[in-house]
Amino acid sequence: MYRYDEFDHEFVTARVAQFRDQVGRRVSGELTEDQFKPLRLMNGVYLQLHAYMLRVAVPYGTLNSAQMRMLAHVARKYDRGYGHFTTRQNIQFNWPKLSEIPDALAELASVEMHAIQTSGNCIRNVTADHFAGAAEDEVADPRPYAEILRQWSSLHPEFVFLPRKFKVAVTGAERDRAAIQVHDIGLHLKKDAAGRLGFAVYIGGGQGRTPMIAKKIRDFLPEEDLLSYSEAILRVYNLNGRRDNKYKARIKILVHETGADEISRQVEEEWERIRHGALKLPQGEVERIREYFAAPDTLQPLPPSPALAVERAKDPEFDAWVQRNTHPHRVPGHVSVTISLKPIGGTPGDATAEQMDLVADLAERLAFDEIRVSHEQNLILPHVAKSDLRAIYDELLVSGLATANAGLVTDIIACPGLDYCALANARSIPVAQRISQRFGDIARQRDIGDLKIKISGCINACGHHHVGHIGILGVEKKGEEFYQISLGGSGDENSSIGEIIGRGFSTDEIVDAVETLVDTYISRRETPDETFLAAYRRLGQAPFKEALYGTA
Amino acid sequence: MTDKLITANHLGDGLVVFLTAEGGWSYQLADARVIPDAELEDALRHAKAQHEAQIVVDPYEIEATVEAGVPVPVRLREKIRAAGGPTVTYGVAEIAERAALRSMQVE
Ligand code: HEM
Ligand code: SF4
Numbered sequence: 001m002y003r004y005d006e007f008d009h010e011f012v013t014a015r016v017a018q019f020r021d022q023v024g025r026r027v028s029g030e031l032t033e034d035q036f037k038p039l040r041l042m043n044g045v046y047l048q049l050h051a052y053m054l055r056v057a058v059p060y061g062t063l064n065s066a067q068m069r070m071l072a073h074v075a076r077k078y079d080r081g082y083g084h085f086t087t088r089q090n091i092q093f094n095w096p097k098l099s100e101i102p103d104a105l106a107e108l109a110s111v112e113m114h115a116i117q118t119s120g121n122c123i124r125n126v127t128a129d130h131f132a133g134a135a136e137d138e139v140a141d142p143r144p145y146a147e148i149l150r151q152w153s154s155l156h157p158e159f160v161f162l163p164r165k166f167k168v169a170v171t172g173a174e175r176d177r178a179a180i181q182v183h184d185i186g187l188h189l190k191k192d193a194a195g196r197l198g199f200a201v202y203i204g205g206g207q208g209r210t211p212m213i214a215k216k217i218r219d220f221l222p223e224e225d226l227l228s229y230s231e232a233i234l235r236v237y238n239l240n241g242r243r244d245n246k247y248k249a250r251i252k253i254l255v256h257e258t259g260a261d262e263i264s265r266q267v268e269e270e271w272e273r274i275r276h277g278a279l280k281l282p283q284g285e286v287e288r289i290r291e292y293f294a295a296p297d298t299l300q301p302l303p304p305s306p307a308l309a310v311e312r313a314k315d316p317e318f319d320a321w322v323q324r325n326t327h328p329h330r331v332p333g334h335v336s337v338t339i340s341l342k343p344i345g346g347t348p349g350d351a352t353a354e355q356m357d358l359v360a361d362l363a364e365r366l367a368f369d370e371i372r373v374s375h376e377q378n379l380i381l382p383h384v385a386k387s388d389l390r391a392i393y394d395e396l397l398v399s400g401l402a403t404a405n406a407g408l409v410t411d412i413i414a415c416p417g418l419d420y421c422a423l424a425n426a427r428s429i430p431v432a433q434r435i436s437q438r439f440g441d442i443a444r445q446r447d448i449g450d451l452k453i454k455i456s457g458c459i460n461a462c463g464h465h466h467v468g469h470i471g472i473l474g475v476e477k478k479g480e481e482f483y484q485i486s487l488g489g490s491g492d493e494n495s496s497i498g499e500i501i502g503r504g505f506s507t508d509e510i511v512d513a514v515e516t517l518v519d520t521y522i523s524r525r526e527t528p529d530e531t532f533l534a535a536y537r538r539l540g541q542a543p544f545k546e547a548l549y550g551t552a
Numbered sequence: 553m554t555d556k557l558i559t560a561n562h563l564g565d566g567l568v569v570f571l572t573a574e575g576g577w578s579y580q581l582a583d584a585r586v587i588p589d590a591e592l593e594d595a596l597r598h599a600k601a602q603h604e605a606q607i608v609v610d611p612y613e614i615e616a617t618v619e620a621g622v623p624v625p626v627r628l629r630e631k632i633r634a635a636g637g638p639t640v641t642y643g644v645a646e647i648a649e650r651a652a653l654r655s656m657q658v659e
Contacts, residue, residue, distance in 0.1 A: 026563075027563065032604070032606070033603070033609050047566055048566075049568075049629070050636060051566035051567055052566035080642070094642075096566075097565045097566070098563070098564055098566060099564055099565075343650060346650060347640060347642060347646060350646070352647065354644075400647060400651075418628065418632060419639055419640055424629070430640055433640065479626070479627060
């Protein structure tokens with residue numbers, strides 16, 4: 001796993017000291033809120049509805065057990081015993097006192113964690129496939145490149161005040177588990193015919209009030225050109241992106257208004273100027289960083305586990321969990337495990353300090369000390385020997401972490417919504433909980449199959465509703481909460497933005513409406529293998545519209 | 553008829569506070585001063601000064617009705633703020649609540 005070098009360490013420590021001074025001056029009255037706000041945002045501190053919120057970075061979603069234990073400790077000492085894992089693979093604490101945040105940050109720094117690049121108009125934390133370095137279908141681990149981008153972007157003087165925030169995601173497999181096509185830059189790591197590593201480059205994707213699927217502007221960028229090409233993209237954006245209107249400031253608007261061909265031309269032109277300069281990645285550098293991410297030597301192929309087969313045959317619940325919540329690993333005899341943070345009726349993405357500690361223990365004892373946060377708000381143990389699955393499952397079960405619903409209808413993404421967020425129009429969490437309860441029966445969930453429901457409490461789309469197979473957007477109508485449904489969105493390698501199906505639903509109606517949609521799918525699917533998304537793409541809106549609103 | 557309250561977040565801990573009759577701030581909605589329209593301007597001026605004095609952050613007025621002597625905010629957003637926390641349980645309490653619900657269903 002990536003280790004800080006001396007420079008990172010000094011940088012983070014200096015940042016904590018600086019912020020401690022700023023908080024001190026704020027609390028003593030020397031700094032006004034207007035002066036302080038940009039400073040706190042540079043350190044991951046928001047003011048939400050009820051309290052301050054601290055967003056801690058989990059770069060590319062990777063952490064070890066010591067770091068997870070520290071998150072549990074921060075939850076206990078500075079918060080109310082829990083935290084919320086987000087769609088950007090970070091964690092948010094909902095109740096810290098302003099005056100204590102510098103202490104929390106200092107403790108986090110002791111395990112190389114921080115809140116830098118989690119807010120503000122900078123290049124945000126780079127996100128990556130949560131199965132990176134483990135997945136069977138991966139060409140190479142995308143995280144070294146995410147880290148190279150982080151080092152380049154952290155202190156880049158040219159890009160500290162961009163027109164707007166800038167999000168980059170990287171995947172190393174054909175199967176896109178990082179939603180790269182809805183990011184400002186999406187990178188798909190692949191090999192060309194000669195076996196060289198490089199990237200397909202997408203730009204201009206995003207969600208928010210103007211959702212857009214990114215355009216591919218290059219099919220193959222050799223890996224050594226990653227930084228020069230990224231710099232060319234950022235430079236074109238920084239010069240031409242709109243600063244007059246916050247809602248038009250993201251690169252997606254620039255790409256849309258200028259046209260992908262023209263943007264691509266400008267990027268290539270800028271790149272030609274700088275590609276042979278200082279940003280060319282020396283081969284040794286990629287190798288050096290790659291080593292930090294290398295799997296432990298003890299991760300060696302194992303023979304099939306006869307005990308596992310016996311256990312699965314004996315216990316259908318365990319069998320179902322293995323089937324749903326494990327993912328093929330590149331090393332024989334291993335899998336990646338999804339620890340669901342979506343218990344039936346729970347708050348999506350929340351974990352208590354005790355649960356964090358348990359996951360840390362399991363990772364340390366049985367999973368090579370590695371943990372991931374997925375953008376679907378679950379936790380992952382990327383490297384697990386199949387022969388250890390039963391032991392892990394048993395411990396998860398006791399702590400309410402063994403819900404066998406990865407990718408099913410109750411594996412819902414939801415933003416904090418009006419229960420926490422100052423920008424919200426409607427609540428997201430209670431809607432997620434009620435849908436989860438309605439479909440709580442696991443047999444029914446399995447019959448429904450893959451189905452992604454994603455809920456946001458306002459148009460900022462933190463809950464990814466635009467790319468939900470069923471997306472739900474909370475709005476306010478005449479002082480009441482209302483929910484607009486869109487169908488057919490997807491955030492994978494065949495990304496699409498969902499289409500609004502019709503008028504919205506009240507709080508009382510929304511769960512029934514979702515059930516009607518699911519029932520319509522069940523009655524119209526060609527085979528049980530045809531997923532909701534595939535059926536929707538085949539059938540279009542009509543049957544769903546009719547089921548919801550009648551023919552009139 | 554609706555009345556007005558003035559609310560803000562406390563600078564130090566970020567929690568929701570209401571302007572009281574004494575001109576101070578309380579975490580309790582019940583302590584909030586119910587402000588008639590004619591006095592709102594003065595009250596807001598006072599609140600703004602408290603923002604400037606770095607006691608609270610971003611005070612603003614909200615609509616409320618008085619029910620059984622207690623002010624009740626009109627908008628859902630303000631009802632949720634006034635309650636001091638989300639409308640759902642969280643952390644350990646949430647786990648306990650779900651466990652209780654499950655055992656009821658089993659019985
Ligand atoms: C106080 C809490 C939060 C605030 C104030 C906030 C604010 C925003 C705003 C203003 C946008 C729109 C940006 C734009 O379109 O340019 C946005 C987008 C987004 N936020 Fe949040 N957010 C919050 C919490 C969260 C949480 C909890 C998550 C993860 C669960 C999250 C993940 C995202 C994502 C994925 C997007 C959309 C992707 C994009 O940038 O296009 N945010 N947020
Ligand atoms: S989508 Fe809106 S309501 Fe939800 S967290 Fe983002 S800003 Fe808040």
